[in-house]
Amino acid sequence: MNRDLPAEAAVRAALGTVIDPELRRPLDELGMLDAVTIDGGTVRVKVLLTIAGCPLRDSITADTEAALSRVDGVERVEVELGVMDQAQRDALKAQLKGAGGRRGIPFNEPSSLTRVYAVASGKGGVGKSSVTVNLAAAMAAQGLRVGIVDADVYGFSVPALMGITQQPTRVDELILPPVAHGVKVISIGMFVEGNQPISWRGPMLHRALEQFLTDVYFGDLDVLFLDLPPGTGDIAISVAQLLPSSELLVVTTPQSAAADVAERAGAMAAQTGQRVAGVIENMSWLELPDGGKLELFGAGGGSTVAARLSATLDAAIPLLGSIPLDVSLREGGDAGTPLVLGRGDSRARDELLGIAAALARRPRGLEGLKLPVSIR
Incomplete structure (x- = not known):
């Protein structure tokens, strides 16, 4: 039986509907x-x-074939892959970063509504890292646009906890972060060979974090998580300087x-001017x-910290939750699949x-933003 030919509009x-896996557009x-x-x-497409x-060429091909195969009348799909020339890459960068490729930290712009x-x-x-990836994955599963910066340069573990093995894609100076479980992730661990240690001093740490925040294209995020190293050292200070509105x-x-x-x-928030969202x-x-x-x-450590910080910062700091020990939390981390994405009974989940x-x-927050409203 002959089928109707596919319509160009369809x-x-x-x-x-085919979304680039890295840029999410x-x-x-x-x-x-x-x-x-x-x-x-037969429908032929050149992408x-x-x-x-590009490490996701197979994914782009498969997604394109799947989308077109659902169109009435399409019997065969042929996808040819090409590569952008420099002019096309420049146009893409201008579209993503603005004319001239501005290099500021987008999360500090007055128009940014990203909660950091x-x-x-x-x-x-x-x-701390297990909590970070599970909160990020849970929010992404709710439909929010979420990113993670693994700022624990010496003890990076987020890529493994998220099951990420690929390196970021570089479009000239623009870095496109890998996406796992709907979360965009960047980590120094994506740029080192094997399990090599990082031996950097303060200025190098600050520069690496600054580059993650300026050169990595996260797009418009609802939430950005930074997984900090323990303590109150260089990275914690750099985060307060580079992202003063972070909580x-x-x-x-x-x-x-x-x-x-x-x-x-x-x-430390009392010295840096940051807010504490909770314990x-x-x-x-x-x-x-x-x-x-x-x-x-x-028992009681979390509530004790919340109470002491409330007194120190003269603000109500809540205890957001108490997570029990759970073998499945560790197993999910080892497998690269956050516990919150699983099923079954789990108090920790x-x-x-x-x-x-x-x-x-x-x-x-909209406080302090200039909204495009005029009164006539």
Whole structure:
């Protein structure tokens, strides 16, 4: 039985649904569709990649084929991959970054509504990175546009926790971050060979963080997370300087010693002028087979930190949640799949989802913005 030939309008509409995996915008909007021809039931499309070695070329091809195969009358899809010339790349960069490729930090612009959370801890080993990736993945699953900057240069772990193995794509000086679980991620770990250590001093750390914030194209995000190294050293100071509107999320365990040093990380906001969005207590207890709770690291550390910071900063600092120990949280990290994306009963998962929902409900502020409204 003969099928009706595909309509050009339907083919164009289908191509408009194909999203570039890195830029998260339609291919046609980015100037990546070079030619579309319809020959009977065969549709031929030429897609221009940003660079010759684009790591997501197979994904773009598969998405294009899938979108066109759903169009009535299409019997065969042929996708040819080309590469943008310099003029086309310049036009793309101008579209993304503005004329002249402005190099400022977009999250500091008066028009930016991105809420920036710097996830801090007083000491290592409290699960700060696991909390970061799970909160980010949970918000992305809610439909928010989310990014992560792995600012823990010495102890980077976010790529592994998110299951990212590919390097970022470079379009001249513009860096396109990999996307995993709907979250855009950048980390110094994506630029080193194997498991090589990073041995940098303060100025190098500041420059690396600054480059992540200026040269990496995140687009318009609802939320940006920064996974900070433990303590109150160079990176914490650089974040306060480079992103003065960022808010701290302080992660601690219930142990009193951990709570003491976590308080110092949060109290730094009094010196930097940042706000503390809240305290998160991790590893709060271990649920026993009989339903009881074993408090391996003591109790009350999170509420103690919240109370002390409230007094120090003269502001109400909430305890956002208490996350119990859960083997599936560790297993999800090892597998590169955040726990919040799984199914089944998990008290840790429920607590993380609750914290993410509470943070997501906080509106992106309009205070101080000049809105384009005129009174006639």
